[in-house]
Amino acid sequence: MPVTDISTDAENRTMTLVADFAAPIERLWKAFTDPSQLERFWGPPGWPSTFHQFDFTVGGKAVYYMTSPKGERSGGSWEFLNILEPHGFEVIDAFVDDEGKPLEGFPSMRMTFAFESTADGSRMINTSHFDSAEALEQVVAMGAVEGSRMAMNQLDVVLQDLREYAQGKGIRVELLDDTHVRITRLVDGPRELVWRAHHDAELLKQWMLGPDGWEMTESVIGAAPGDVHRTSWAPVGDTEGEAFGFEGEVLLVDAPRREVSTERMQGMEGPSTLNDLNLYEEDGATLLTLLIEYPDKDTRDMILATGMADGMEESYARLEREVLSPSRS
Incomplete structure (x- = not known):
């Protein structure tokens, strides 16, 4: 499985996921910046995502929802802060309603995706930065650690020719x-x-x-x-x-x-x-x-x-x- 580590740091208010892939950094970059490919893994098994907006520019937004087997929806959005191809990008990640508006009572976070080449392919380091330890604790209690692991472990299939x-x-x-x-x-x-x-x-x-x-x-x-x-x-x-x-x-x-x-x-x-x-x-x-x-x-x-x-x-x-x-x- 690609994910090698997921850790939380209450003092620095971060959650960090590390995953290694047998694919070049350019292929990893493409998987995260093409919405048709993102839809195949951004969401744990049983909660596939649908991106209905994807403006991949600094200041642009991506808006998506994940759909459970019973039809429940969970929406999210990314506001792109920085883009450095093919080494990574940075977003404000938020929970949103059906109209794309932030949900009250749910934290937003600054999230960085860093990609680097390795001897065997590439590595992703995904770090979420929270405004408070309570916000980090809330997201972890919602199942973010295991959900992120299961979602990223689907990426191997996406990176290879089918x-x-x-x-x-x-x-x-x-x-x-x-x-x-x-x-x-x-x-x-x-x-x-x-x-x-x-x-x-x-x-x-x-x-x-x-x-x-x-x-x-x-x-x-x-x-x-x-x-x-x-x-x-x-x-x-x-x-x-x-x-x-x-x-x-x-x-x-x-x-x-x-x-x-x-x-x-x-x-x-x-x-x-x-x-x-x-x-x-x-x-x-x-x-x-x-x-x-x-x-x-x-x-x-x-x-x-x-x-x-x-x-x-x-x-x-x-x-x-x-x-x-x-x-x-």
């Missing part, structure tokens, strides 16, 4: 903590087609089958928040196993970029998982990221032990082979 990072490597499963799992896979096809393959019932029946020997017997797709979704499978011929299915509710739709829904096995009581699907396209390929929130560690481990990741890999290989490839020929 195909170089993920092509041919299949499903990747990362345990972020006791209840959160991140699954990623590169799908060789444009985002619009990958999104449609997930939301067209007839297409879904062609590829989301897991291992050979199964068929999808039911596919009800939710198109908007509040809609119910339901999918069922059954064994075919001599395949061993019992029919099963999943159901849940759609919570958020931002086509063709993001969809969040709950999910549980049909006929089972108890809490659901929260599934946050994100699609990002680069050079005709789509990085699929699925962030799953489980109710507890035991449920997480039980579901992963079923071979879920292997079944997903077989399904996505089938998607590329039987749905996406024919559509491009």
Whole structure:
């Protein structure tokens, strides 16, 4: 993971994050000064950002909001004080409302981004300067330390060419903590087609089958928040196993970029998982990221032990082979 240290200093009223990257300083600079790239990591998993204003000049402003899996928004702004390409920049960072106005009761801070070259690539030193020890304590209590760590640890993916990072490597499963799992896979096809393959019932029946020997017997797709979704499978011929299915509710739709829904096995009581699907396209390929929130560690481990990741890999290989490839020929 890129982040090597996060420290707070109550006497000097600072929080400092240090991270090392296997990429040149110019590439790191680009990631922090291009809003389309910032949106991929500025915010912890499950809270991706959207920059709707980005005036990268001294005196200019960037305004953004982060959206939770349940649709809550948290807004922020940067006022650029200094810019020294490619070595860093300085901003006033503030919490803002939907109109971009500073929120009462929340501190603003002076924040510096310093980039330097290293023998293996580059280093970022991000220092936040607070007006008081109380303001520092308030931000730390809001989860800034762990949130910053998780956000910056997403940067490795952004700094690499997408195909170089993920092509041919299949499903990747990362345990972020006791209840959160991140699954990623590169799908060789444009985002619009990958999104449609997930939301067209007839297409879904062609590829989301897991291992050979199964068929999808039911596919009800939710198109908007509040809609119910339901999918069922059954064994075919001599395949061993019992029919099963999943159901849940759609919570958020931002086509063709993001969809969040709950999910549980049909006929089972108890809490659901929260599934946050994100699609990002680069050079005709789509990085699929699925962030799953489980109710507890035991449920997480039980579901992963079923071979879920292997079944997903077989399904996505089938998607590329039987749905996406024919559509491009």
